[in-house]
Amino acid sequence: xxxxxxxxxxxxxxxxxxxxxxxxxxxxxxxxxxxxxxxxxxxxxxxxxxxxxxxxxxxxxxxxxxxxxxxxxxxxxxxxxxxxxxxxxxxxxxxxxxxxxxxxxxxxxxxxxxxxxxxxxxxxxxxxxxxxxxxxxxxxxxxxxxxxxxxxxxxxxxxxxxxxxxxxxxxxxxxxxxxxxxxxxx
Amino acid sequence: xxxxxxxxxxxxxxxxxxxxxxxxxxxxxxxxxxxxxxxxxxxxxxxxxxxxxxxxxxxxxxxxxxxxxxxxxxxxxxxxxxxxxxxxxxxxxxxxxxxxxxxxxxxxxxxxxxxxxxxxxxxxxxxxxxxxxxxxxxxxxxxxxxxxxxx
Numbered sequence: 001x002x003x004x005x006x007x008x009x010x011x012x013x014x015x016x017x018x019x020x021x022x023x024x025x026x027x028x029x030x031x032x033x034x035x036x037x038x039x040x041x042x043x044x045x046x047x048x049x050x051x052x053x054x055x056x057x058x059x060x061x062x063x064x065x066x067x068x069x070x071x072x073x074x075x076x077x078x079x080x081x082x083x084x085x086x087x088x089x090x091x092x093x094x095x096x097x098x099x100x101x102x103x104x105x106x107x108x109x110x111x112x113x114x115x116x117x118x119x120x121x122x123x124x125x126x127x128x129x130x131x132x133x134x135x136x137x138x139x140x141x142x143x144x145x146x147x148x149x150x151x152x153x154x155x156x157x158x159x160x161x162x163x164x165x166x167x168x169x170x171x172x173x174x175x176x177x178x179x180x181x182x183x184x185x186x
Numbered sequence: 187x188x189x190x191x192x193x194x195x196x197x198x199x200x201x202x203x204x205x206x207x208x209x210x211x212x213x214x215x216x217x218x219x220x221x222x223x224x225x226x227x228x229x230x231x232x233x234x235x236x237x238x239x240x241x242x243x244x245x246x247x248x249x250x251x252x253x254x255x256x257x258x259x260x261x262x263x264x265x266x267x268x269x270x271x272x273x274x275x276x277x278x279x280x281x282x283x284x285x286x287x288x289x290x291x292x293x294x295x296x297x298x299x300x301x302x303x304x305x306x307x308x309x310x311x312x313x314x315x316x317x318x319x320x321x322x323x324x325x326x327x328x329x330x331x332x333x334x335x336x337x
Contacts, residue, residue: 041287041294041310043278091314148280152302155281156320159298159306163318167310170294175314183307183319186329 003122007078008069011061014124020056020117022098028055028089029115029127031169032067035084042166047147047158048138050129050165054117062125071122091173100129100174102164106157110134113164115174131161230260237275243282247303251323252284255297255305258327262335271335292337297330305330309337 001014031052037045055062064087068079093100100115112132120126131138131147138147147158160180168174234256238249263271276285284299293311300306305325309317317337321330 040289041276041285041296043276043285043296044280152300152304155283155300155302156304156306158281159283159308160318163308163310163316167314167316170310171312171314173314178314178316180316180318183317183333186319186321186326186333 001119001121003071004073005071005122008071008122009066012066012069012123012125014119014121017119017124019119023054023090023093023100023115023117024057025090025093027057028059028064028087029053029174030055030064030067030085030087032080032083032085038084038086038169040170042169043162045162045165045169047131047161047165048140048143050131051118052127052129053123053125054127055125066123066125069123071120086169086172088168088172088174092175092177094176097176100176102176104157104160104164104180106153106160109153109157111157111161113161129165133157230256230263237284240275241277241284243277244284244299245301247323248284248299248301251299251303251305254323254327255286255299255331258331261328262331286334288334290337295334295337297334307333311337 003013003015029052031050033046053062053064053067064085067085068081068083070077070080090100100113102113104111104113110133114130114132116128116130118126118128118130133146136142136146147154163180167178234252237252238244244252271288273286273288276287277283278285278298281298282301285296286299287294287296289295291312293309293313293315296306296308296310298304298306298308303323305321305323307317307319307321307330309315311317319333
């Protein structure tokens with residue numbers, strides 16, 4: 001993957017570097033977002049295109065400022081100066097797991113949230129919190145038909161996903177040892 | 187004393203408020219407790235009206251559940267300083283859920299009133315703990331408020 005944007009620092013060029021499936025305890029992630037996504041209690045967070053940068057536990061090389069580079073070819077803007085970022089770190093991954101994976105379910109609907117390293121030519125540390133519904137990866141194009149349906153079951157599933165994501169933003173860390181405690185009696 | 191009771195909640199919140207707000211709270215207690223109780227109920231009505239005006243998309247089920255919630259809350263406010271509850275409201279745009287939420291030292295508690303008549307209680311702790319319960323309009327609102335305020 002060759003980067004053709006000359007303003008992108010060399011350490012961000014992917015070239016022949018591999019995908020690193022393993023995420024590390026203590027590793028930081030930087031999520032570029034609109035200022036309104038930083039507003040408590042964080043429930044209006046987007047449920048698709050949740051992309052961010054990882055730092056590979058190498059804070060000297062991969063910094064939070066990298067997320068502001070515009071990597072869209074043909075777009076004159078080099079940096080997103082009007083956006084903010086939040087950072088969170090990986091606090092705990094269950095034994096034997098290489099990344100954060102969370103499974104949620106409502107009746108016959110299953111949702112999986114998975115943290116993946118997804119390098120692109122001009123942003124090697126690019127990663128995503130990918131959401132799959134019954135195995136289908138959710139993106140901007142299919143969101144309405146696969147997850148955004150207007151009915152109670154899908155609404156409940158979206159709220160479950162939001163609870164996971166808003167917890168990460170609120171706490172500033174990923175810790176997969178906490179499952180949602182479902183209560184039926186008060 | 188039964189721990190899951192409004193009396194316990196009242197005492198516990200009173201103690202927490204005393205610890206957190208120290209002298210300010212003492213002054214309120216000494217000077218204007220009665221006034222605060224009267225104001226609180228009046229403020230609840232204002233609050234309800236402001237919510238309904240602010241979010242005209244709320245349907246009848248949501249409004250009915252909100253009213254039931256506020257009736258129970260008004261009973262609790264006889265004994266608790268409402269200023270210290272710090273309940274905020276918001277609208278979850280995609281779902282048109284009414285969201286009431288409050289932040290404590292432990293985390294953020296939320297109540298979602300959705301268009302289908304459900305009320306979802308959510309707690310996200312600052313330590314990563316997550317709690318969730320979905321209830322219909324037959325829920326015991328006093329217990330729900332206890333849950334909402336207790337973490």
